[in-house]
Amino acid sequence: MLNSGYAYPSHIQRGGLSVLDYLTREFRHSPREVWAARLSAGEVEVDGVTVTGGETLRAGQRLVWHRPPWQEPEVPLHFEVLYEDADLLAVSKPSGLPTMPGGGFLEHTLLMGVRQRWPTASPLHRLGRGTSGLVVFSLTREAGAALLRDWREHRIRKIYRALSAGRAEQDEYDITAPIGPVGHAKLGEVFAATSGGKPARSLARVLERRPDTTLFEVEIFTGRPHQIRIHLASVGLPLAGDPLYLSGGIARPDALPGDLGYLLHAHTLGLTHPRTGEQLSLEAPPPLPLRHVTG
Missing domain, CATH: 3.30.2350.10 (Pseudouridine synthase)
Known part of the structure; x- marks a missing residue:
């Protein structure tokens, strides 16, 4: 099945380039001829107006690429809930599932799966696609701000x-x-x-x-x-x-x-609960190849 497509916005900091030159320089994941084809298909707008590529950009303009719906690669979409309260959610993601949208992934991500059940969830960190294990989400703005501060100050x-x-x-x-x-x-x-x-x-x-x-x-x-x-x-x-x-x-x-x-697995996170002050030790059981025979 195709996903719903996505709009990628960009805010122009410095003018002078054509739209095609800007896209080719800033987004090197696609060659110039691919961006030209997308422009010809009417996928790019500047300040709400469809452009063809030769237009000269000015500082302060807003460019949007409307990526059409596409079929995402198949990945494991399940995850296990390890901890939940009014402020925090901790889940264990499988290897192969991206944490966040990027590249060819949009809906086949942990973030989208979690937000289907917890719309306010915001990830406090991310794991590489091939890494399994613990990912912690804040469910309130206050909890997120406190935990991100602890993350920056190396208290996690x-x-x-x-x-x-x-x-x-x-x-x-x-x-x-x-x-x-x-x-x-x-x-x-x-x-x-x-x-x-x-x-x-x-x-x-x-x-x-x-x-x-x-x-x-x-x-x-x-x-x-x-x-x-x-x-x-x-x-x-x-x-x-x-x-x-x-x-x-x-x-x-x-x-x-x-x-x-x-084989890499986020096994344990130790943190202070942002509201209660309780010391939490969250743990995601590792996959079999990463289990110690005596523990």
Whole structure:
């Protein structure tokens, strides 16, 4: 089935470019000829008027691409409710389900599924599409503001389970490799371990050594994109099946778009309830391959 389509708005900060030049420069996920075809089909408006592409943009104008309905990729749409009260909702999402709309996903997302039952729900964080586990939503504006403040001030404890390729030599790794965007021949730009990146810290503890893999518990103290995947790769232990990251925390040069194949699970979140002050420890049971044989 097709979804309902979506309108993507843009506010023009600086004028002088044609509509076609602006779209081609700002939204590189589609080549110039594709944007030209969309303009010819009447999908783009500027200040409510359909444009053909040659018009010159002015600062302050509002451009909207009306993307027609499309068929989204099939993904698991179920999720499990782990905690609910008047202020908070915690759910466990499966691997494969995007948290938020993006790319080819709009209605096949955790956000849309949650809002069918809780219209005021707002996610406080997001997990990568291939990552399973805990996602917390605020149900009131006040709860959201308080928890986002705690998130920014590092008062939320975040613990994951991860399966790495290879056997770890150490029992614990305190990883502080900076993370930032780097150029990529096929993907344009990806996050990776780089000296010019932002500070990041992960503490990885071995739970179990297996013949060809290591099961880790990883606590993160910052929230950089793909942090655990990059950090474990940076110490020579990339996630088993990771399609993007190699040892050293760098991206595979032949990597293609996609975010599946690895095993990473948001297991535990420790937080202070924004209204009652109660200390909550929320937990999402891990999938079988990420379960410790003794716990």
